[in-house]
Amino acid sequence: MDRRPHTVRDWMLAARDWLWLRPWFPRRFGRLPVVRILARRTARDLFDLCAGFVYSQVVLAAVRLRLCDILAEGPLATAPLAARLGLNEEATRRLLDATDALGLTMPRPRGRHGLDELGLALVGSPQVAALIEHHALLYQDLADPVALLRGEAGETGMARFWAYARSESPSGVPDGRVADYSALMAATQTLIADDILTAHPPGRVRRWLDVGGGEGVFAAAVARRAPGARVTVFDLPAVAERARTRMAAEGLADRVGAVGGSFLTDPLPEGADVISLVRVLHDHDDAAVRTILAAARRALAPGGRLLIAEPMAGTRGAEPIGGAYFGFYLMAMGSGRARTPETLRQLLAEAGFSRITMADNHQPLLVRVCVAHAEAA
Numbered sequence: 001m002d003r004r005p006h007t008v009r010d011w012m013l014a015a016r017d018w019l020w021l022r023p024w025f026p027r028r029f030g031r032l033p034v035v036r037i038l039a040r041r042t043a044r045d046l047f048d049l050c051a052g053f054v055y056s057q058v059v060l061a062a063v064r065l066r067l068c069d070i071l072a073e074g075p076l077a078t079a080p081l082a083a084r085l086g087l088n089e090e091a092t093r094r095l096l097d098a099t100d101a102l103g104l105t106m107p108r109p110r111g112r113h114g115l116d117e118l119g120l121a122l123v124g125s126p127q128v129a130a131l132i133e134h135h136a137l138l139y140q141d142l143a144d145p146v147a148l149l150r151g152e153a154g155e156t157g158m159a160r161f162w163a164y165a166r167s168e169s170p171s172g173v174p175d176g177r178v179a180d181y182s183a184l185m186a187a188t189q190t191l192i193a194d195d196i197l198t199a200h201p202p203g204r205v206r207r208w209l210d211v212g213g214g215e216g217v218f219a220a221a222v223a224r225r226a227p228g229a230r231v232t233v234f235d236l237p238a239v240a241e242r243a244r245t246r247m248a249a250e251g252l253a254d255r256v257g258a259v260g261g262s263f264l265t266d267p268l269p270e271g272a273d274v275i276s277l278v279r280v281l282h283d284h285d286d287a288a289v290r291t292i293l294a295a296a297r298r299a300l301a302p303g304g305r306l307l308i309a310e311p312m313a314g315t316r317g318a319e320p321i322g323g324a325y326f327g328f329y330l331m332a333m334g335s336g337r338a339r340t341p342e343t344l345r346q347l348l349a350e351a352g353f354s355r356i357t358m359a360d361n362h363q364p365l366l367v368r369v370c371v372a373h374a375e376a377a
Helices: 008-020 025-029 033-064 067-071 078-085 089-102 117-123 126-141 145-149 157-161 175-189 193-199 217-225 237-249 286-299 319-333 341-350
Strands: 105-108 112-115 207-211 230-235 256-260 272-278 300-310 354-359 368-373
Touching (some): 067 117, 089 105, 112 117, 117 126, 126 175, 126 319, 145 319, 217 230, 217 272, 237 256, 286 341
Parallel strands (some): 207 230, 207 272
């Protein structure tokens, strides 16, 4: 077991560790301004790590009680707000103390409360509210994180929710098992579709294939931006049927079709100029990702492009999202991991793609965009 420092930075970190772990260090140096600032920041960060679950439950309560929707109509005093929420006044004051502290609400004159910036954002993004509600399932699976890490948690709620994740026959998953997750994906797809297509405009594409495209929300966004394109959704048969229904309701059935199948076992429709994988690869382990990428390479027209959009590990400013959040979310789900752009590049190169680039998009915390080319022979 090698614990020796090997680089200059490693030596510096070893010295820091040694100092901070000495019991006399805070007594002798704790009053120094720099040390005091660091200690306070560390204490706050540690407390936030401990209290994060409570913060999330406060937000869940606000969503279920429709607190922000009610205050979107205008500020209210505690008594009338309590009546709207179905709570007593003491519970309402307790809730408002919490939502004020978290930036959802804020005090207004004459004892009233209104929305703060995060509350305004939540009202304007019902998709986020759907995600907050969904996470109640994840918290149940994380009640004993050590059991989850050791593989002793049994079947998780997340694995049951994402029915395809551990199914031996994904194509046979019935509509009753795909309805909930398909609706959630459709609701949240609108958060990212425009961002992806602004970073990589469809241009004059003729045929676009959206693999794992769910109910067709992203495919519809492509069709609207590229009026001359024929767009196809490829997803499990029960999901593809839901996509056909949605496209018919949106008046796009003549331009957006859907094909049912499993991208792990069935060939993809061939000849597309662009194939997109939007929030697909991170749900799967490396072996499945290699299968998906190889299938996409075979299906693309010569000179075609593969567009990948998903949350990625190592994204600057969003390191906890890739490393902590998706690490445990996908472990509870039963497959997949967030990958770095470098890891994706390697997998794409193995599948025969070239000219692999990262496109700049406005919301890299939600997804990053990677484009790869299938060069003509």
